[in-house]
Amino acid sequence: MITTRALTKRYGSIVAVNAVDLQVAEGDRYGFLGPNGSGKTTLVRMLLGLVYPTSGEITVLGEKIPSRAARVLPQVGSLIEGPAAYPYLSGRRNLALMDAAGSRDSRKARRARIEEVLEQVGLAGLDARPVKAYSLGMRQRLGIAGALLRKPRLLILDEPTNGLDPQGIHEMRDLLIALNQAGTTVFLSSHLLSEIEQLCTRVGIVDRGNLVLEDDLTALRAPTGRVVVESPDSDKIAELLNGQLSDRxxxxxxxxxxxxxxxxxxxxxxxxxxxSITAERLSLEQVVLAATGPGADRIDGDAS
Structure with a gap:
């Protein structure tokens, strides 16, 4: 679904994305992770033809990007850097304008599709208020509704749960899993590691423009070789297994x-x-911290 080869983007002397080889297979729920300033959004924008690469290749749905973007993008739903909308129009009117562009369907079919996606994202009861009066969470839901209008084969989402409350995050996770099970490949970037851990099947980690790790989540969260035991007889167990006890x-x-x-x-x-007793596994947070350096937005000074 998505393949990049030596994908690079430079802004003068700054290398935002450095020779990235990305592989997203059909059916993946792919989580794209990295610290602030690591190049995530730049790379996502290149996948959609919004930013041109300095060098390297991009293939989406078997077509070259950006040269074949017009052919590919109608099959891709996206939400990048927050939802865009006309603030003085209602949510339904915004969706109607989005859906009318390039559509040959009847007005009745387009209205039915709008109601369907509003139901999917939890906005079925939307009134005529303008978007400028929406909460951040409502705007985010509307943006995702827009991404679903064309029943995309591929969803590319940047921080899709931004502004949602815990219940909203749970609903969005269930929606994305259901869409994926129905045949939509999902590619998303997020800072919420717990959500990626619960949602995604495959993970890519980028740091300072470099793809430092890419693998199935189950492989990344492999057993550590330790077993975690909780017991009211912990003192006896510690004494009995002294040579095998590594921490307490x-x-x-x-x-x-x-x-x-x-x-x-x-x-x-x-x-x-x-x-309780369970095999210890690495958390996704441990995996990310081990694969990346200090945050790119840090400014450390001399201690003297």
């Missing part, structure tokens, strides 16, 4: 072991009580 936090023990079920059976067989 109260009644929670971190034990060097590769099989949680085997360890659980052995401890129970020794008459010890187990509240």
């Amino acid at each position: 936090a109260g009644d929670q023990l971190f034990i060097k072991h590769t099989d949680a079920a085997e360890l659980n059976a052995w401890l129970v067989g020794e008459g010890l009580r187990i509240s």
Whole structure:
């Protein structure tokens, strides 16, 4: 669905995106991560033909970008750097203007499609208020509704949950999963690592313009070789497994072991009580922090 080869964008002496080879397969829910100023938005804008690369190649839906953008973009839904709308028009009127551009469908079919996408994003009860009176969360929902108007094969979203409350974030996650299961490939950038962890199947991490990591999320969150045990008998377990105990936090023990079920059976067989036991896995936050350097927006001074 998306492939880049040595994709590079320079602004004078500044390299915003540096020789990035990106691979997004059909059916992916792809999370694109990185610190502020790492080049995420620049790369996303290049995928849509909004910014031209300095060098390298981009293929979206099997077509070259930007030369074949007019052929590709009707099949792509996008929301980049916040939703755009005419502030003095209502949400429905904004969607009607967006949907009318290049559409050969009847007015009735277009109205039905608008109502469908408003229902999908939780705005079915929208009144005639102008967009300028909407909350940030309502504007974000409207922007995503606009991205869904053409029933896209590919969704490219930049911070799609921006401005949404916790319930709204949960609803948006469910919507994107449902769209993906119905055949839409989803590519999104977000700062909310917990959302990427719950939503995405594949992850790419960019730092200072470089793609530093790209893999399936399950592979990135591989077991660490430790088992986390919580028990009211933690002191006895710590004494019994002293040579295998690598860390402790109260009644929670971190034990060097590769099989949680085997360890659980052995401890129970020794008459010890187990509240919980699980194989430790890296969190996405740990993966990102290990793959990236200090934030690009830091300005550190001399300590002297």
